[in-house]
Structure formats: structure tokens, C-alpha cells
Amino acid sequence: MATSPNPFIQADGKKPTCMEMLQTILDGEATDEQRVYFKQHMDHCMPCYKEYNVDIAIKELLKAKCCGGNCPDGLADQIKAKINSTSA
């Protein structure tokens, strides 16, 4: 079973921690190669597997609960009116 080199290793040769890899994946900053590697890594790393699912759930919860709230009615018009009165 040949294991490919860890694509998360930086130019300086520093080995990444599980959490550093996890964060890169979670935030969509990973390359395809890194994603494949991490998927395999999760198969035998229980902490990563658990943490990954928790992190995804938190991300979803944040999006569902903290994005809402349109800006107050009239704010856009108010801004446009101010601009028109100053640029006129």
C-alpha cells in the first residue's frame, strides 16, 4: 500500500497538524490533491472525522442563523438620495 507524500507539507518542510489540514479543507482553501489526501486521512483519524463533522455543522448553523436580517427598508433609497444631492 503505497502512500503518497502529504500534499499539505509546506515548502519549509514543516509537517501540518491535523487541525491545520482540517481548517484548510473546511474553508475551501485546499487543492484537489489535498482534499483526496484528507479524505483518506479521515478514514483512520477519528478526531479529524469527528471534528470535521462538528465544524461543518457549526458553519451551517452560522449561515442559517446569523446571515439573516435584510437591511432596513428605505436605507438604499436614503443613500442614493444623499449621493444625488451631493453629486448634483
Next chain:
Amino acid sequence: MEIEYEPRQHYSESEKQNIFNNEFMPHIHSMYNFGYRLTLDRDDAKDLVQDTYLKAYRFIESFQKGTNAKAWLFRILKNSFINDYRKKSKEPSKVDYQEVETYYNSEEVDRQITPDLRVESLKDMIGDEISNALNALDVDFRTVIILCDLEGFKYEEMAKILDIPIGTVRSRLHRARNLLKEKLKSYAKSMGYNNA
């Protein structure tokens, strides 16, 4: 700290209107949410958004048409918040980032594992728990979570918006998430998950 508002473009009046209406205004809801999450006050958020848009218009010639308007606007709002708003408010002073980075880079990190939180307990947080937990974070930590998790900015964009190196974006985000998890864990406990 202040944005370089050097005019690099030349736009006609109608081009300016066009950029403003089609590239800037569509972000007003995200901008308002950002302003609200920073100030935690709806009126202050309104003022901040208005100031930001007026500045954006005034300095529109330093914006290159078709580039990342959202990141540009977020950067102006963040700077307005720091320069105009934060001075007046009672926000505590900045956390010691030196300490944060050492923390992140240390060997301790892997053992300093995040609080053990379960997906099931998160599923029961259907009220304001997450919102309250987010709002309770120090503003600099709150900001990176807003930019990354709510608005989906990439690290590189965040680095530009916040005027910090990408490495600091990463470490601040990491620390912010741990703090958020600690708060969520205490909610989970109060909801009866003993081994949350």
C-alpha cells in the same frame, strides 16, 4: 490604516452611477449584516453602512470596475468601524495577537484539542444560541468568522480586507472557532447534554 483612495480610474457620471447601482448596491444586505455584527446595534449599523456607501461613491475612481466590489466595500466598512466608530465605543482593546500566534504555532495545539462538541447537540440549537455565542466573541474574532463562515471570503480576500497577513487570518480564525465552540459547549451543557 486608512485605505489608499488614490483615483486610478476615470469614470463619467453615468459610469459612476452604473458601478454604484450594479456593483455596490447589491451587497447592501451583507454590508448591513456585517455592520450589525460589528456594532451589535441596528442604528449604528445603519449609519456605518450609509457612511461606507458615501465613501465608496466619493472614492469610486480608486475602484476598478469589474473587480471584487464586495471585498472593497467590506474593507471600507471595517476601516470606518475602526476609525470612526470603535473610538467612540467602549469596546475593549485588542487582544494580544502575539500570544495567539505563539499559541497556534506551538506543539501544544494538537493536544489543546477543541472542546468536545457533538453534532447532535448542535442540531438542537434552533434558537439564538449560535448568534449569541458569535456576538459574545471579541470583535476581532467575531470579524474573521463573519467574513469566512457567513460571507465566504477566501483567506486572501480576508487578508486584504483586514490588512493582516494570511497566516494571521488562519490563526485568528482557528482561535475564534475554538472560543465559539467553548461557548456552544456551555449552551449544550445547559440544554442537558452532559457529555456535549
